[in-house]
Amino acid sequence: MTVPDLKETLLQAALPHVAFDGWSEATFQAAVADAGVTIGAARAVCPRGAVDLALAYHAQGDAAMVGRLQAEDLSELRFRDRIASAVRFRLEAAEDKEAVRRGTVLFALPQYAVDGARAIWGTADLIWTTLGDSSDDVNWYTKRATLSAVYGATVLFxxxxxxxxxxxxxxxxxxxIDDVMQFEKAKAGVRDNKVLSRLLSGPLAMLDRIKPPAAAREDMPGRWSGRR
Incomplete structure (x- = not known):
């Protein structure tokens, strides 16, 4: 059995237990027993136990969302409606609401907060990338940051x-989404306003040098360009 297959087997075995025990060690141990695998093999693919399974569950939902985005014809929609559709597709991909609820509890814990934030950022990045975002400046970050906030708030609602x-x-x-569009409109207005753009020319020039992560170095948070 391959590593992805083993993790998927453990995830499916864990889901019936999540509603009762959350993404906990008890759930992980039950999944191992139900899947009929050794604890050593399970730990090899999920060193942190149920935490890794919770992240796998999130990634599974992301993959389903991307698949649906690629299959649907959204060409007639406004871009803001494409974004809204993507978030809706992502939530509809989460068939087990209790598993998501338990995940929000898990990733609210201080020791796992970074994992949760990274997962949400990854969802926002997938949405923008799948919809064809070609930003190559600080907008790459602001788009994903604002969408991450929208997605996180919508999940809680x-x-x-x-x-x-x-x-x-x-x-x-x-x-x-309308709030985000207003923010983007205001941001564009600053650049179009001759007085404001002149006053903020220094900070704007600095921001223009910020680049998204290089494809070859995805482990790095971003890039800085010395060229204007």
Missing amino acids: WLGDDSQGSEATWAFLDRR
Whole structure:
């Protein structure tokens, strides 16, 4: 059995236990027993136990979202509606709401907060990348940061939403996307305003030198260009 297959087997075995025990060591041990694998093999693919399974569950939802984005024809939609559709697809890919709820509890813990933030950032990055974002400056970061905030807030709203077809969640999402569009409009207005752009010419020039991570060095947080 390959590493991805083994992790998927453990994940599927863990999900029935998550509702009762969360993404915990008890859930991991139960998954190992139910999957019929050795604890050594399970630890080899999931050194942190259920934490790694929770991240695998999140990655599984991201993959489903990307697949749907690539299959759907969104060409007639405004770009803000494509973003909203992507977030909606991502939430609809999470078939087990309790597993997501338990995940938010896990990643709210200080020792796992970085993992949770990285997972949400990764979702935002996948959305922008799949939709064809070609930003090569500081906008690469601001787009993902604002979308991460929108996605995180929408997930929390969705977890408490009992409206028919999650209609309240989709209305909430539309409002948050509108907020982002207003921010982007204001940001563009600063550059278009001759007085403000002149006053902020120094900071804007510095920001223009910030580049997204180089494809060859994805472990690095970003790049700095000395050229204007």
